[in-house]
Amino acid sequence: MSIGVFDSGVGGLTVHHRLVDRFPQADLIYLADQANAPYGGRSGEEIVELTREGARRLFEEGCDVVVLACNTAASVALRRLQQTWLPGYRREAGRPLNILGIVVPTIEAATGLPWEHEADRLGDKVEHVDILGVFSTPATAASRVYEIEIDKRRQDVAVFSQPCPDLARMIEAGASRDELAAAIAGHVRALATRIGRPPDRAILGCTHYEIVADLFAAALPPGTPLIRQPEATADALARYFERHPEFRTGHSAVRRFLTTGEPGMQNKLVEAFWGAPLSFEAA
Ligand code: DGL
Numbered sequence: 001m002s003i004g005v006f007d008s009g010v011g012g013l014t015v016h017h018r019l020v021d022r023f024p025q026a027d028l029i030y031l032a033d034q035a036n037a038p039y040g041g042r043s044g045e046e047i048v049e050l051t052r053e054g055a056r057r058l059f060e061e062g063c064d065v066v067v068l069a070c071n072t073a074a075s076v077a078l079r080r081l082q083q084t085w086l087p088g089y090r091r092e093a094g095r096p097l098n099i100l101g102i103v104v105p106t107i108e109a110a111t112g113l114p115w116e117h118e119a120d121r122l123g124d125k126v127e128h129v130d131i132l133g134v135f136s137t138p139a140t141a142a143s144r145v146y147e148i149e150i151d152k153r154r155q156d157v158a159v160f161s162q163p164c165p166d167l168a169r170m171i172e173a174g175a176s177r178d179e180l181a182a183a184i185a186g187h188v189r190a191l192a193t194r195i196g197r198p199p200d201r202a203i204l205g206c207t208h209y210e211i212v213a214d215l216f217a218a219a220l221p222p223g224t225p226l227i228r229q230p231e232a233t234a235d236a237l238a239r240y241f242e243r244h245p246e247f248r249t250g251h252s253a254v255r256r257f258l259t260t261g262e263p264g265m266q267n268k269l270v271e272a273f274w275g276a277p278l279s280f281e282a283a
Contacts, residue, residue: 002027002250003237004058004066006051008037009172010270011207012069015102017274018230019067020255022238027250029061031283034261038168039072040137040206047139051077052085055099057283059089061258065247066099067237071205071229072137074101075145096246102229103145105236106203110146110227111153119153130157133191133199135216136206138163146205160199162191168208174267181215188219203227211273258283 003023005016009032016030033039036050051073055066068074078101090097104115110132113119134146141163150159164187170180192198198221204210210230217226241247259280265271266278 001064001248002029002062002254004028004055004061004063005030005069006033006054006058006066006073007031007068007070007207008033008039008050008072009168009208010034010266011168011171011209011211012067013270013274013278014207014210015067015069015230015233018234019237022234023249025249025251025253027252027254029058029063029254029256030258031058031061032257032259032261032280034172034259036260037172038137039070040139040168041165042139044076044139047072048077048080052081055081055086056089057258059093059097061256064095064097065237065240066097067233068099068101069207069233071102071106071140071207074103075140075143078103096244098244098247100237100240102207102233103149105232106205106227106229107146107149107153108236109229109232110201110203111150111157113153117153119155126156128156130154130201131195131197131199132157132159133195133202134159134161134205135164135187135191135202135209136161137168138165140205146203160191160195161205162187162194164206164209168206171208171211171269172267174269177212177215177269180212181218184212184215185219188216198224201225201227204229211269257281 005012033054039047058066141161147159257280260283263280263282
């Protein structure tokens with residue numbers, strides 16, 4: 001079987017990269033829905049529909065597990081698809097299939113707790129509150145998934161989301177590092193102004209942002225820890241495969257990169273992150 005990796009565009013490559021390190025022999029098929037990117041300003045219904053079509057396409061390519069390497073798709077569409085669409089599709093396909101996300105592993109990494117763990121209410125016993133900033137698309141910020149789920153687990157962590165409209169599009173379009181640095185500095189400043197000080201830690205809650213993680217690190221106070229979604233997702237997937245031996249990761253190290261948009265080479269920013277030229281085929 002193959003592992004499918006889905007994103008609206010090139011951001012999920014940051015997760016793909018770590019999956020290759022973790023499962024070097026696995027067959028991996030990447031699908032970028034660049035014809036419809038960015039997702040971050042779209043309505044919930046559109047995001048659900050586009051994510052369903054992306055997952056369907058990867059299942060049709062032979063994937064059995066699809067990883068939504070996209071916070072926007074995972075926070076808006078994943079639960080809906082798992083509850084309403086996947087059971088019927090799985091029955092029709094007649095084989096075990098699943099869709100996994102990126103938000104749960106990130107929350108586990110941010111809280112240091114397994115997903116099943118919900119904290120006892122500590123009441124007024126909280127002495128120190130850790131301020132966690134989340135930079136994300138407007139759709140992910142509007143879902144409030146990080147605020148809600150982290151609050152259930154850690155009362156000593158306060159989450160502040162900063163929507164960064166347009167940033168994923170700029171990365172997708174290969175904007176210059178100077179333009180990106182200026183936009184990112186503006187978002188970091190806006191968050192710090194809202195909180196009254198910079199965050200103690202941060203999540204880059206859009207996989208595109210990991211491509212320019214160094215620019216976020218430069219805009220935040222030196223040494224601010226960043227919670228890394230690609231690592232957290234690769235760790236979580238390794239644990240998932242241990243618990244689910246019905247899924248095997250393949251062993252031919254197949255690597256395919258599909259796009260619903262223009263096939264061909266990806267921009268220089270992506271190439272610099274990837275460390276080599278990268279060409280996508282038509283989906
Ligand atoms: N990379 C995506 C995310 O993690 C989506 C960005 C977008 O399409 O707006 O949210």
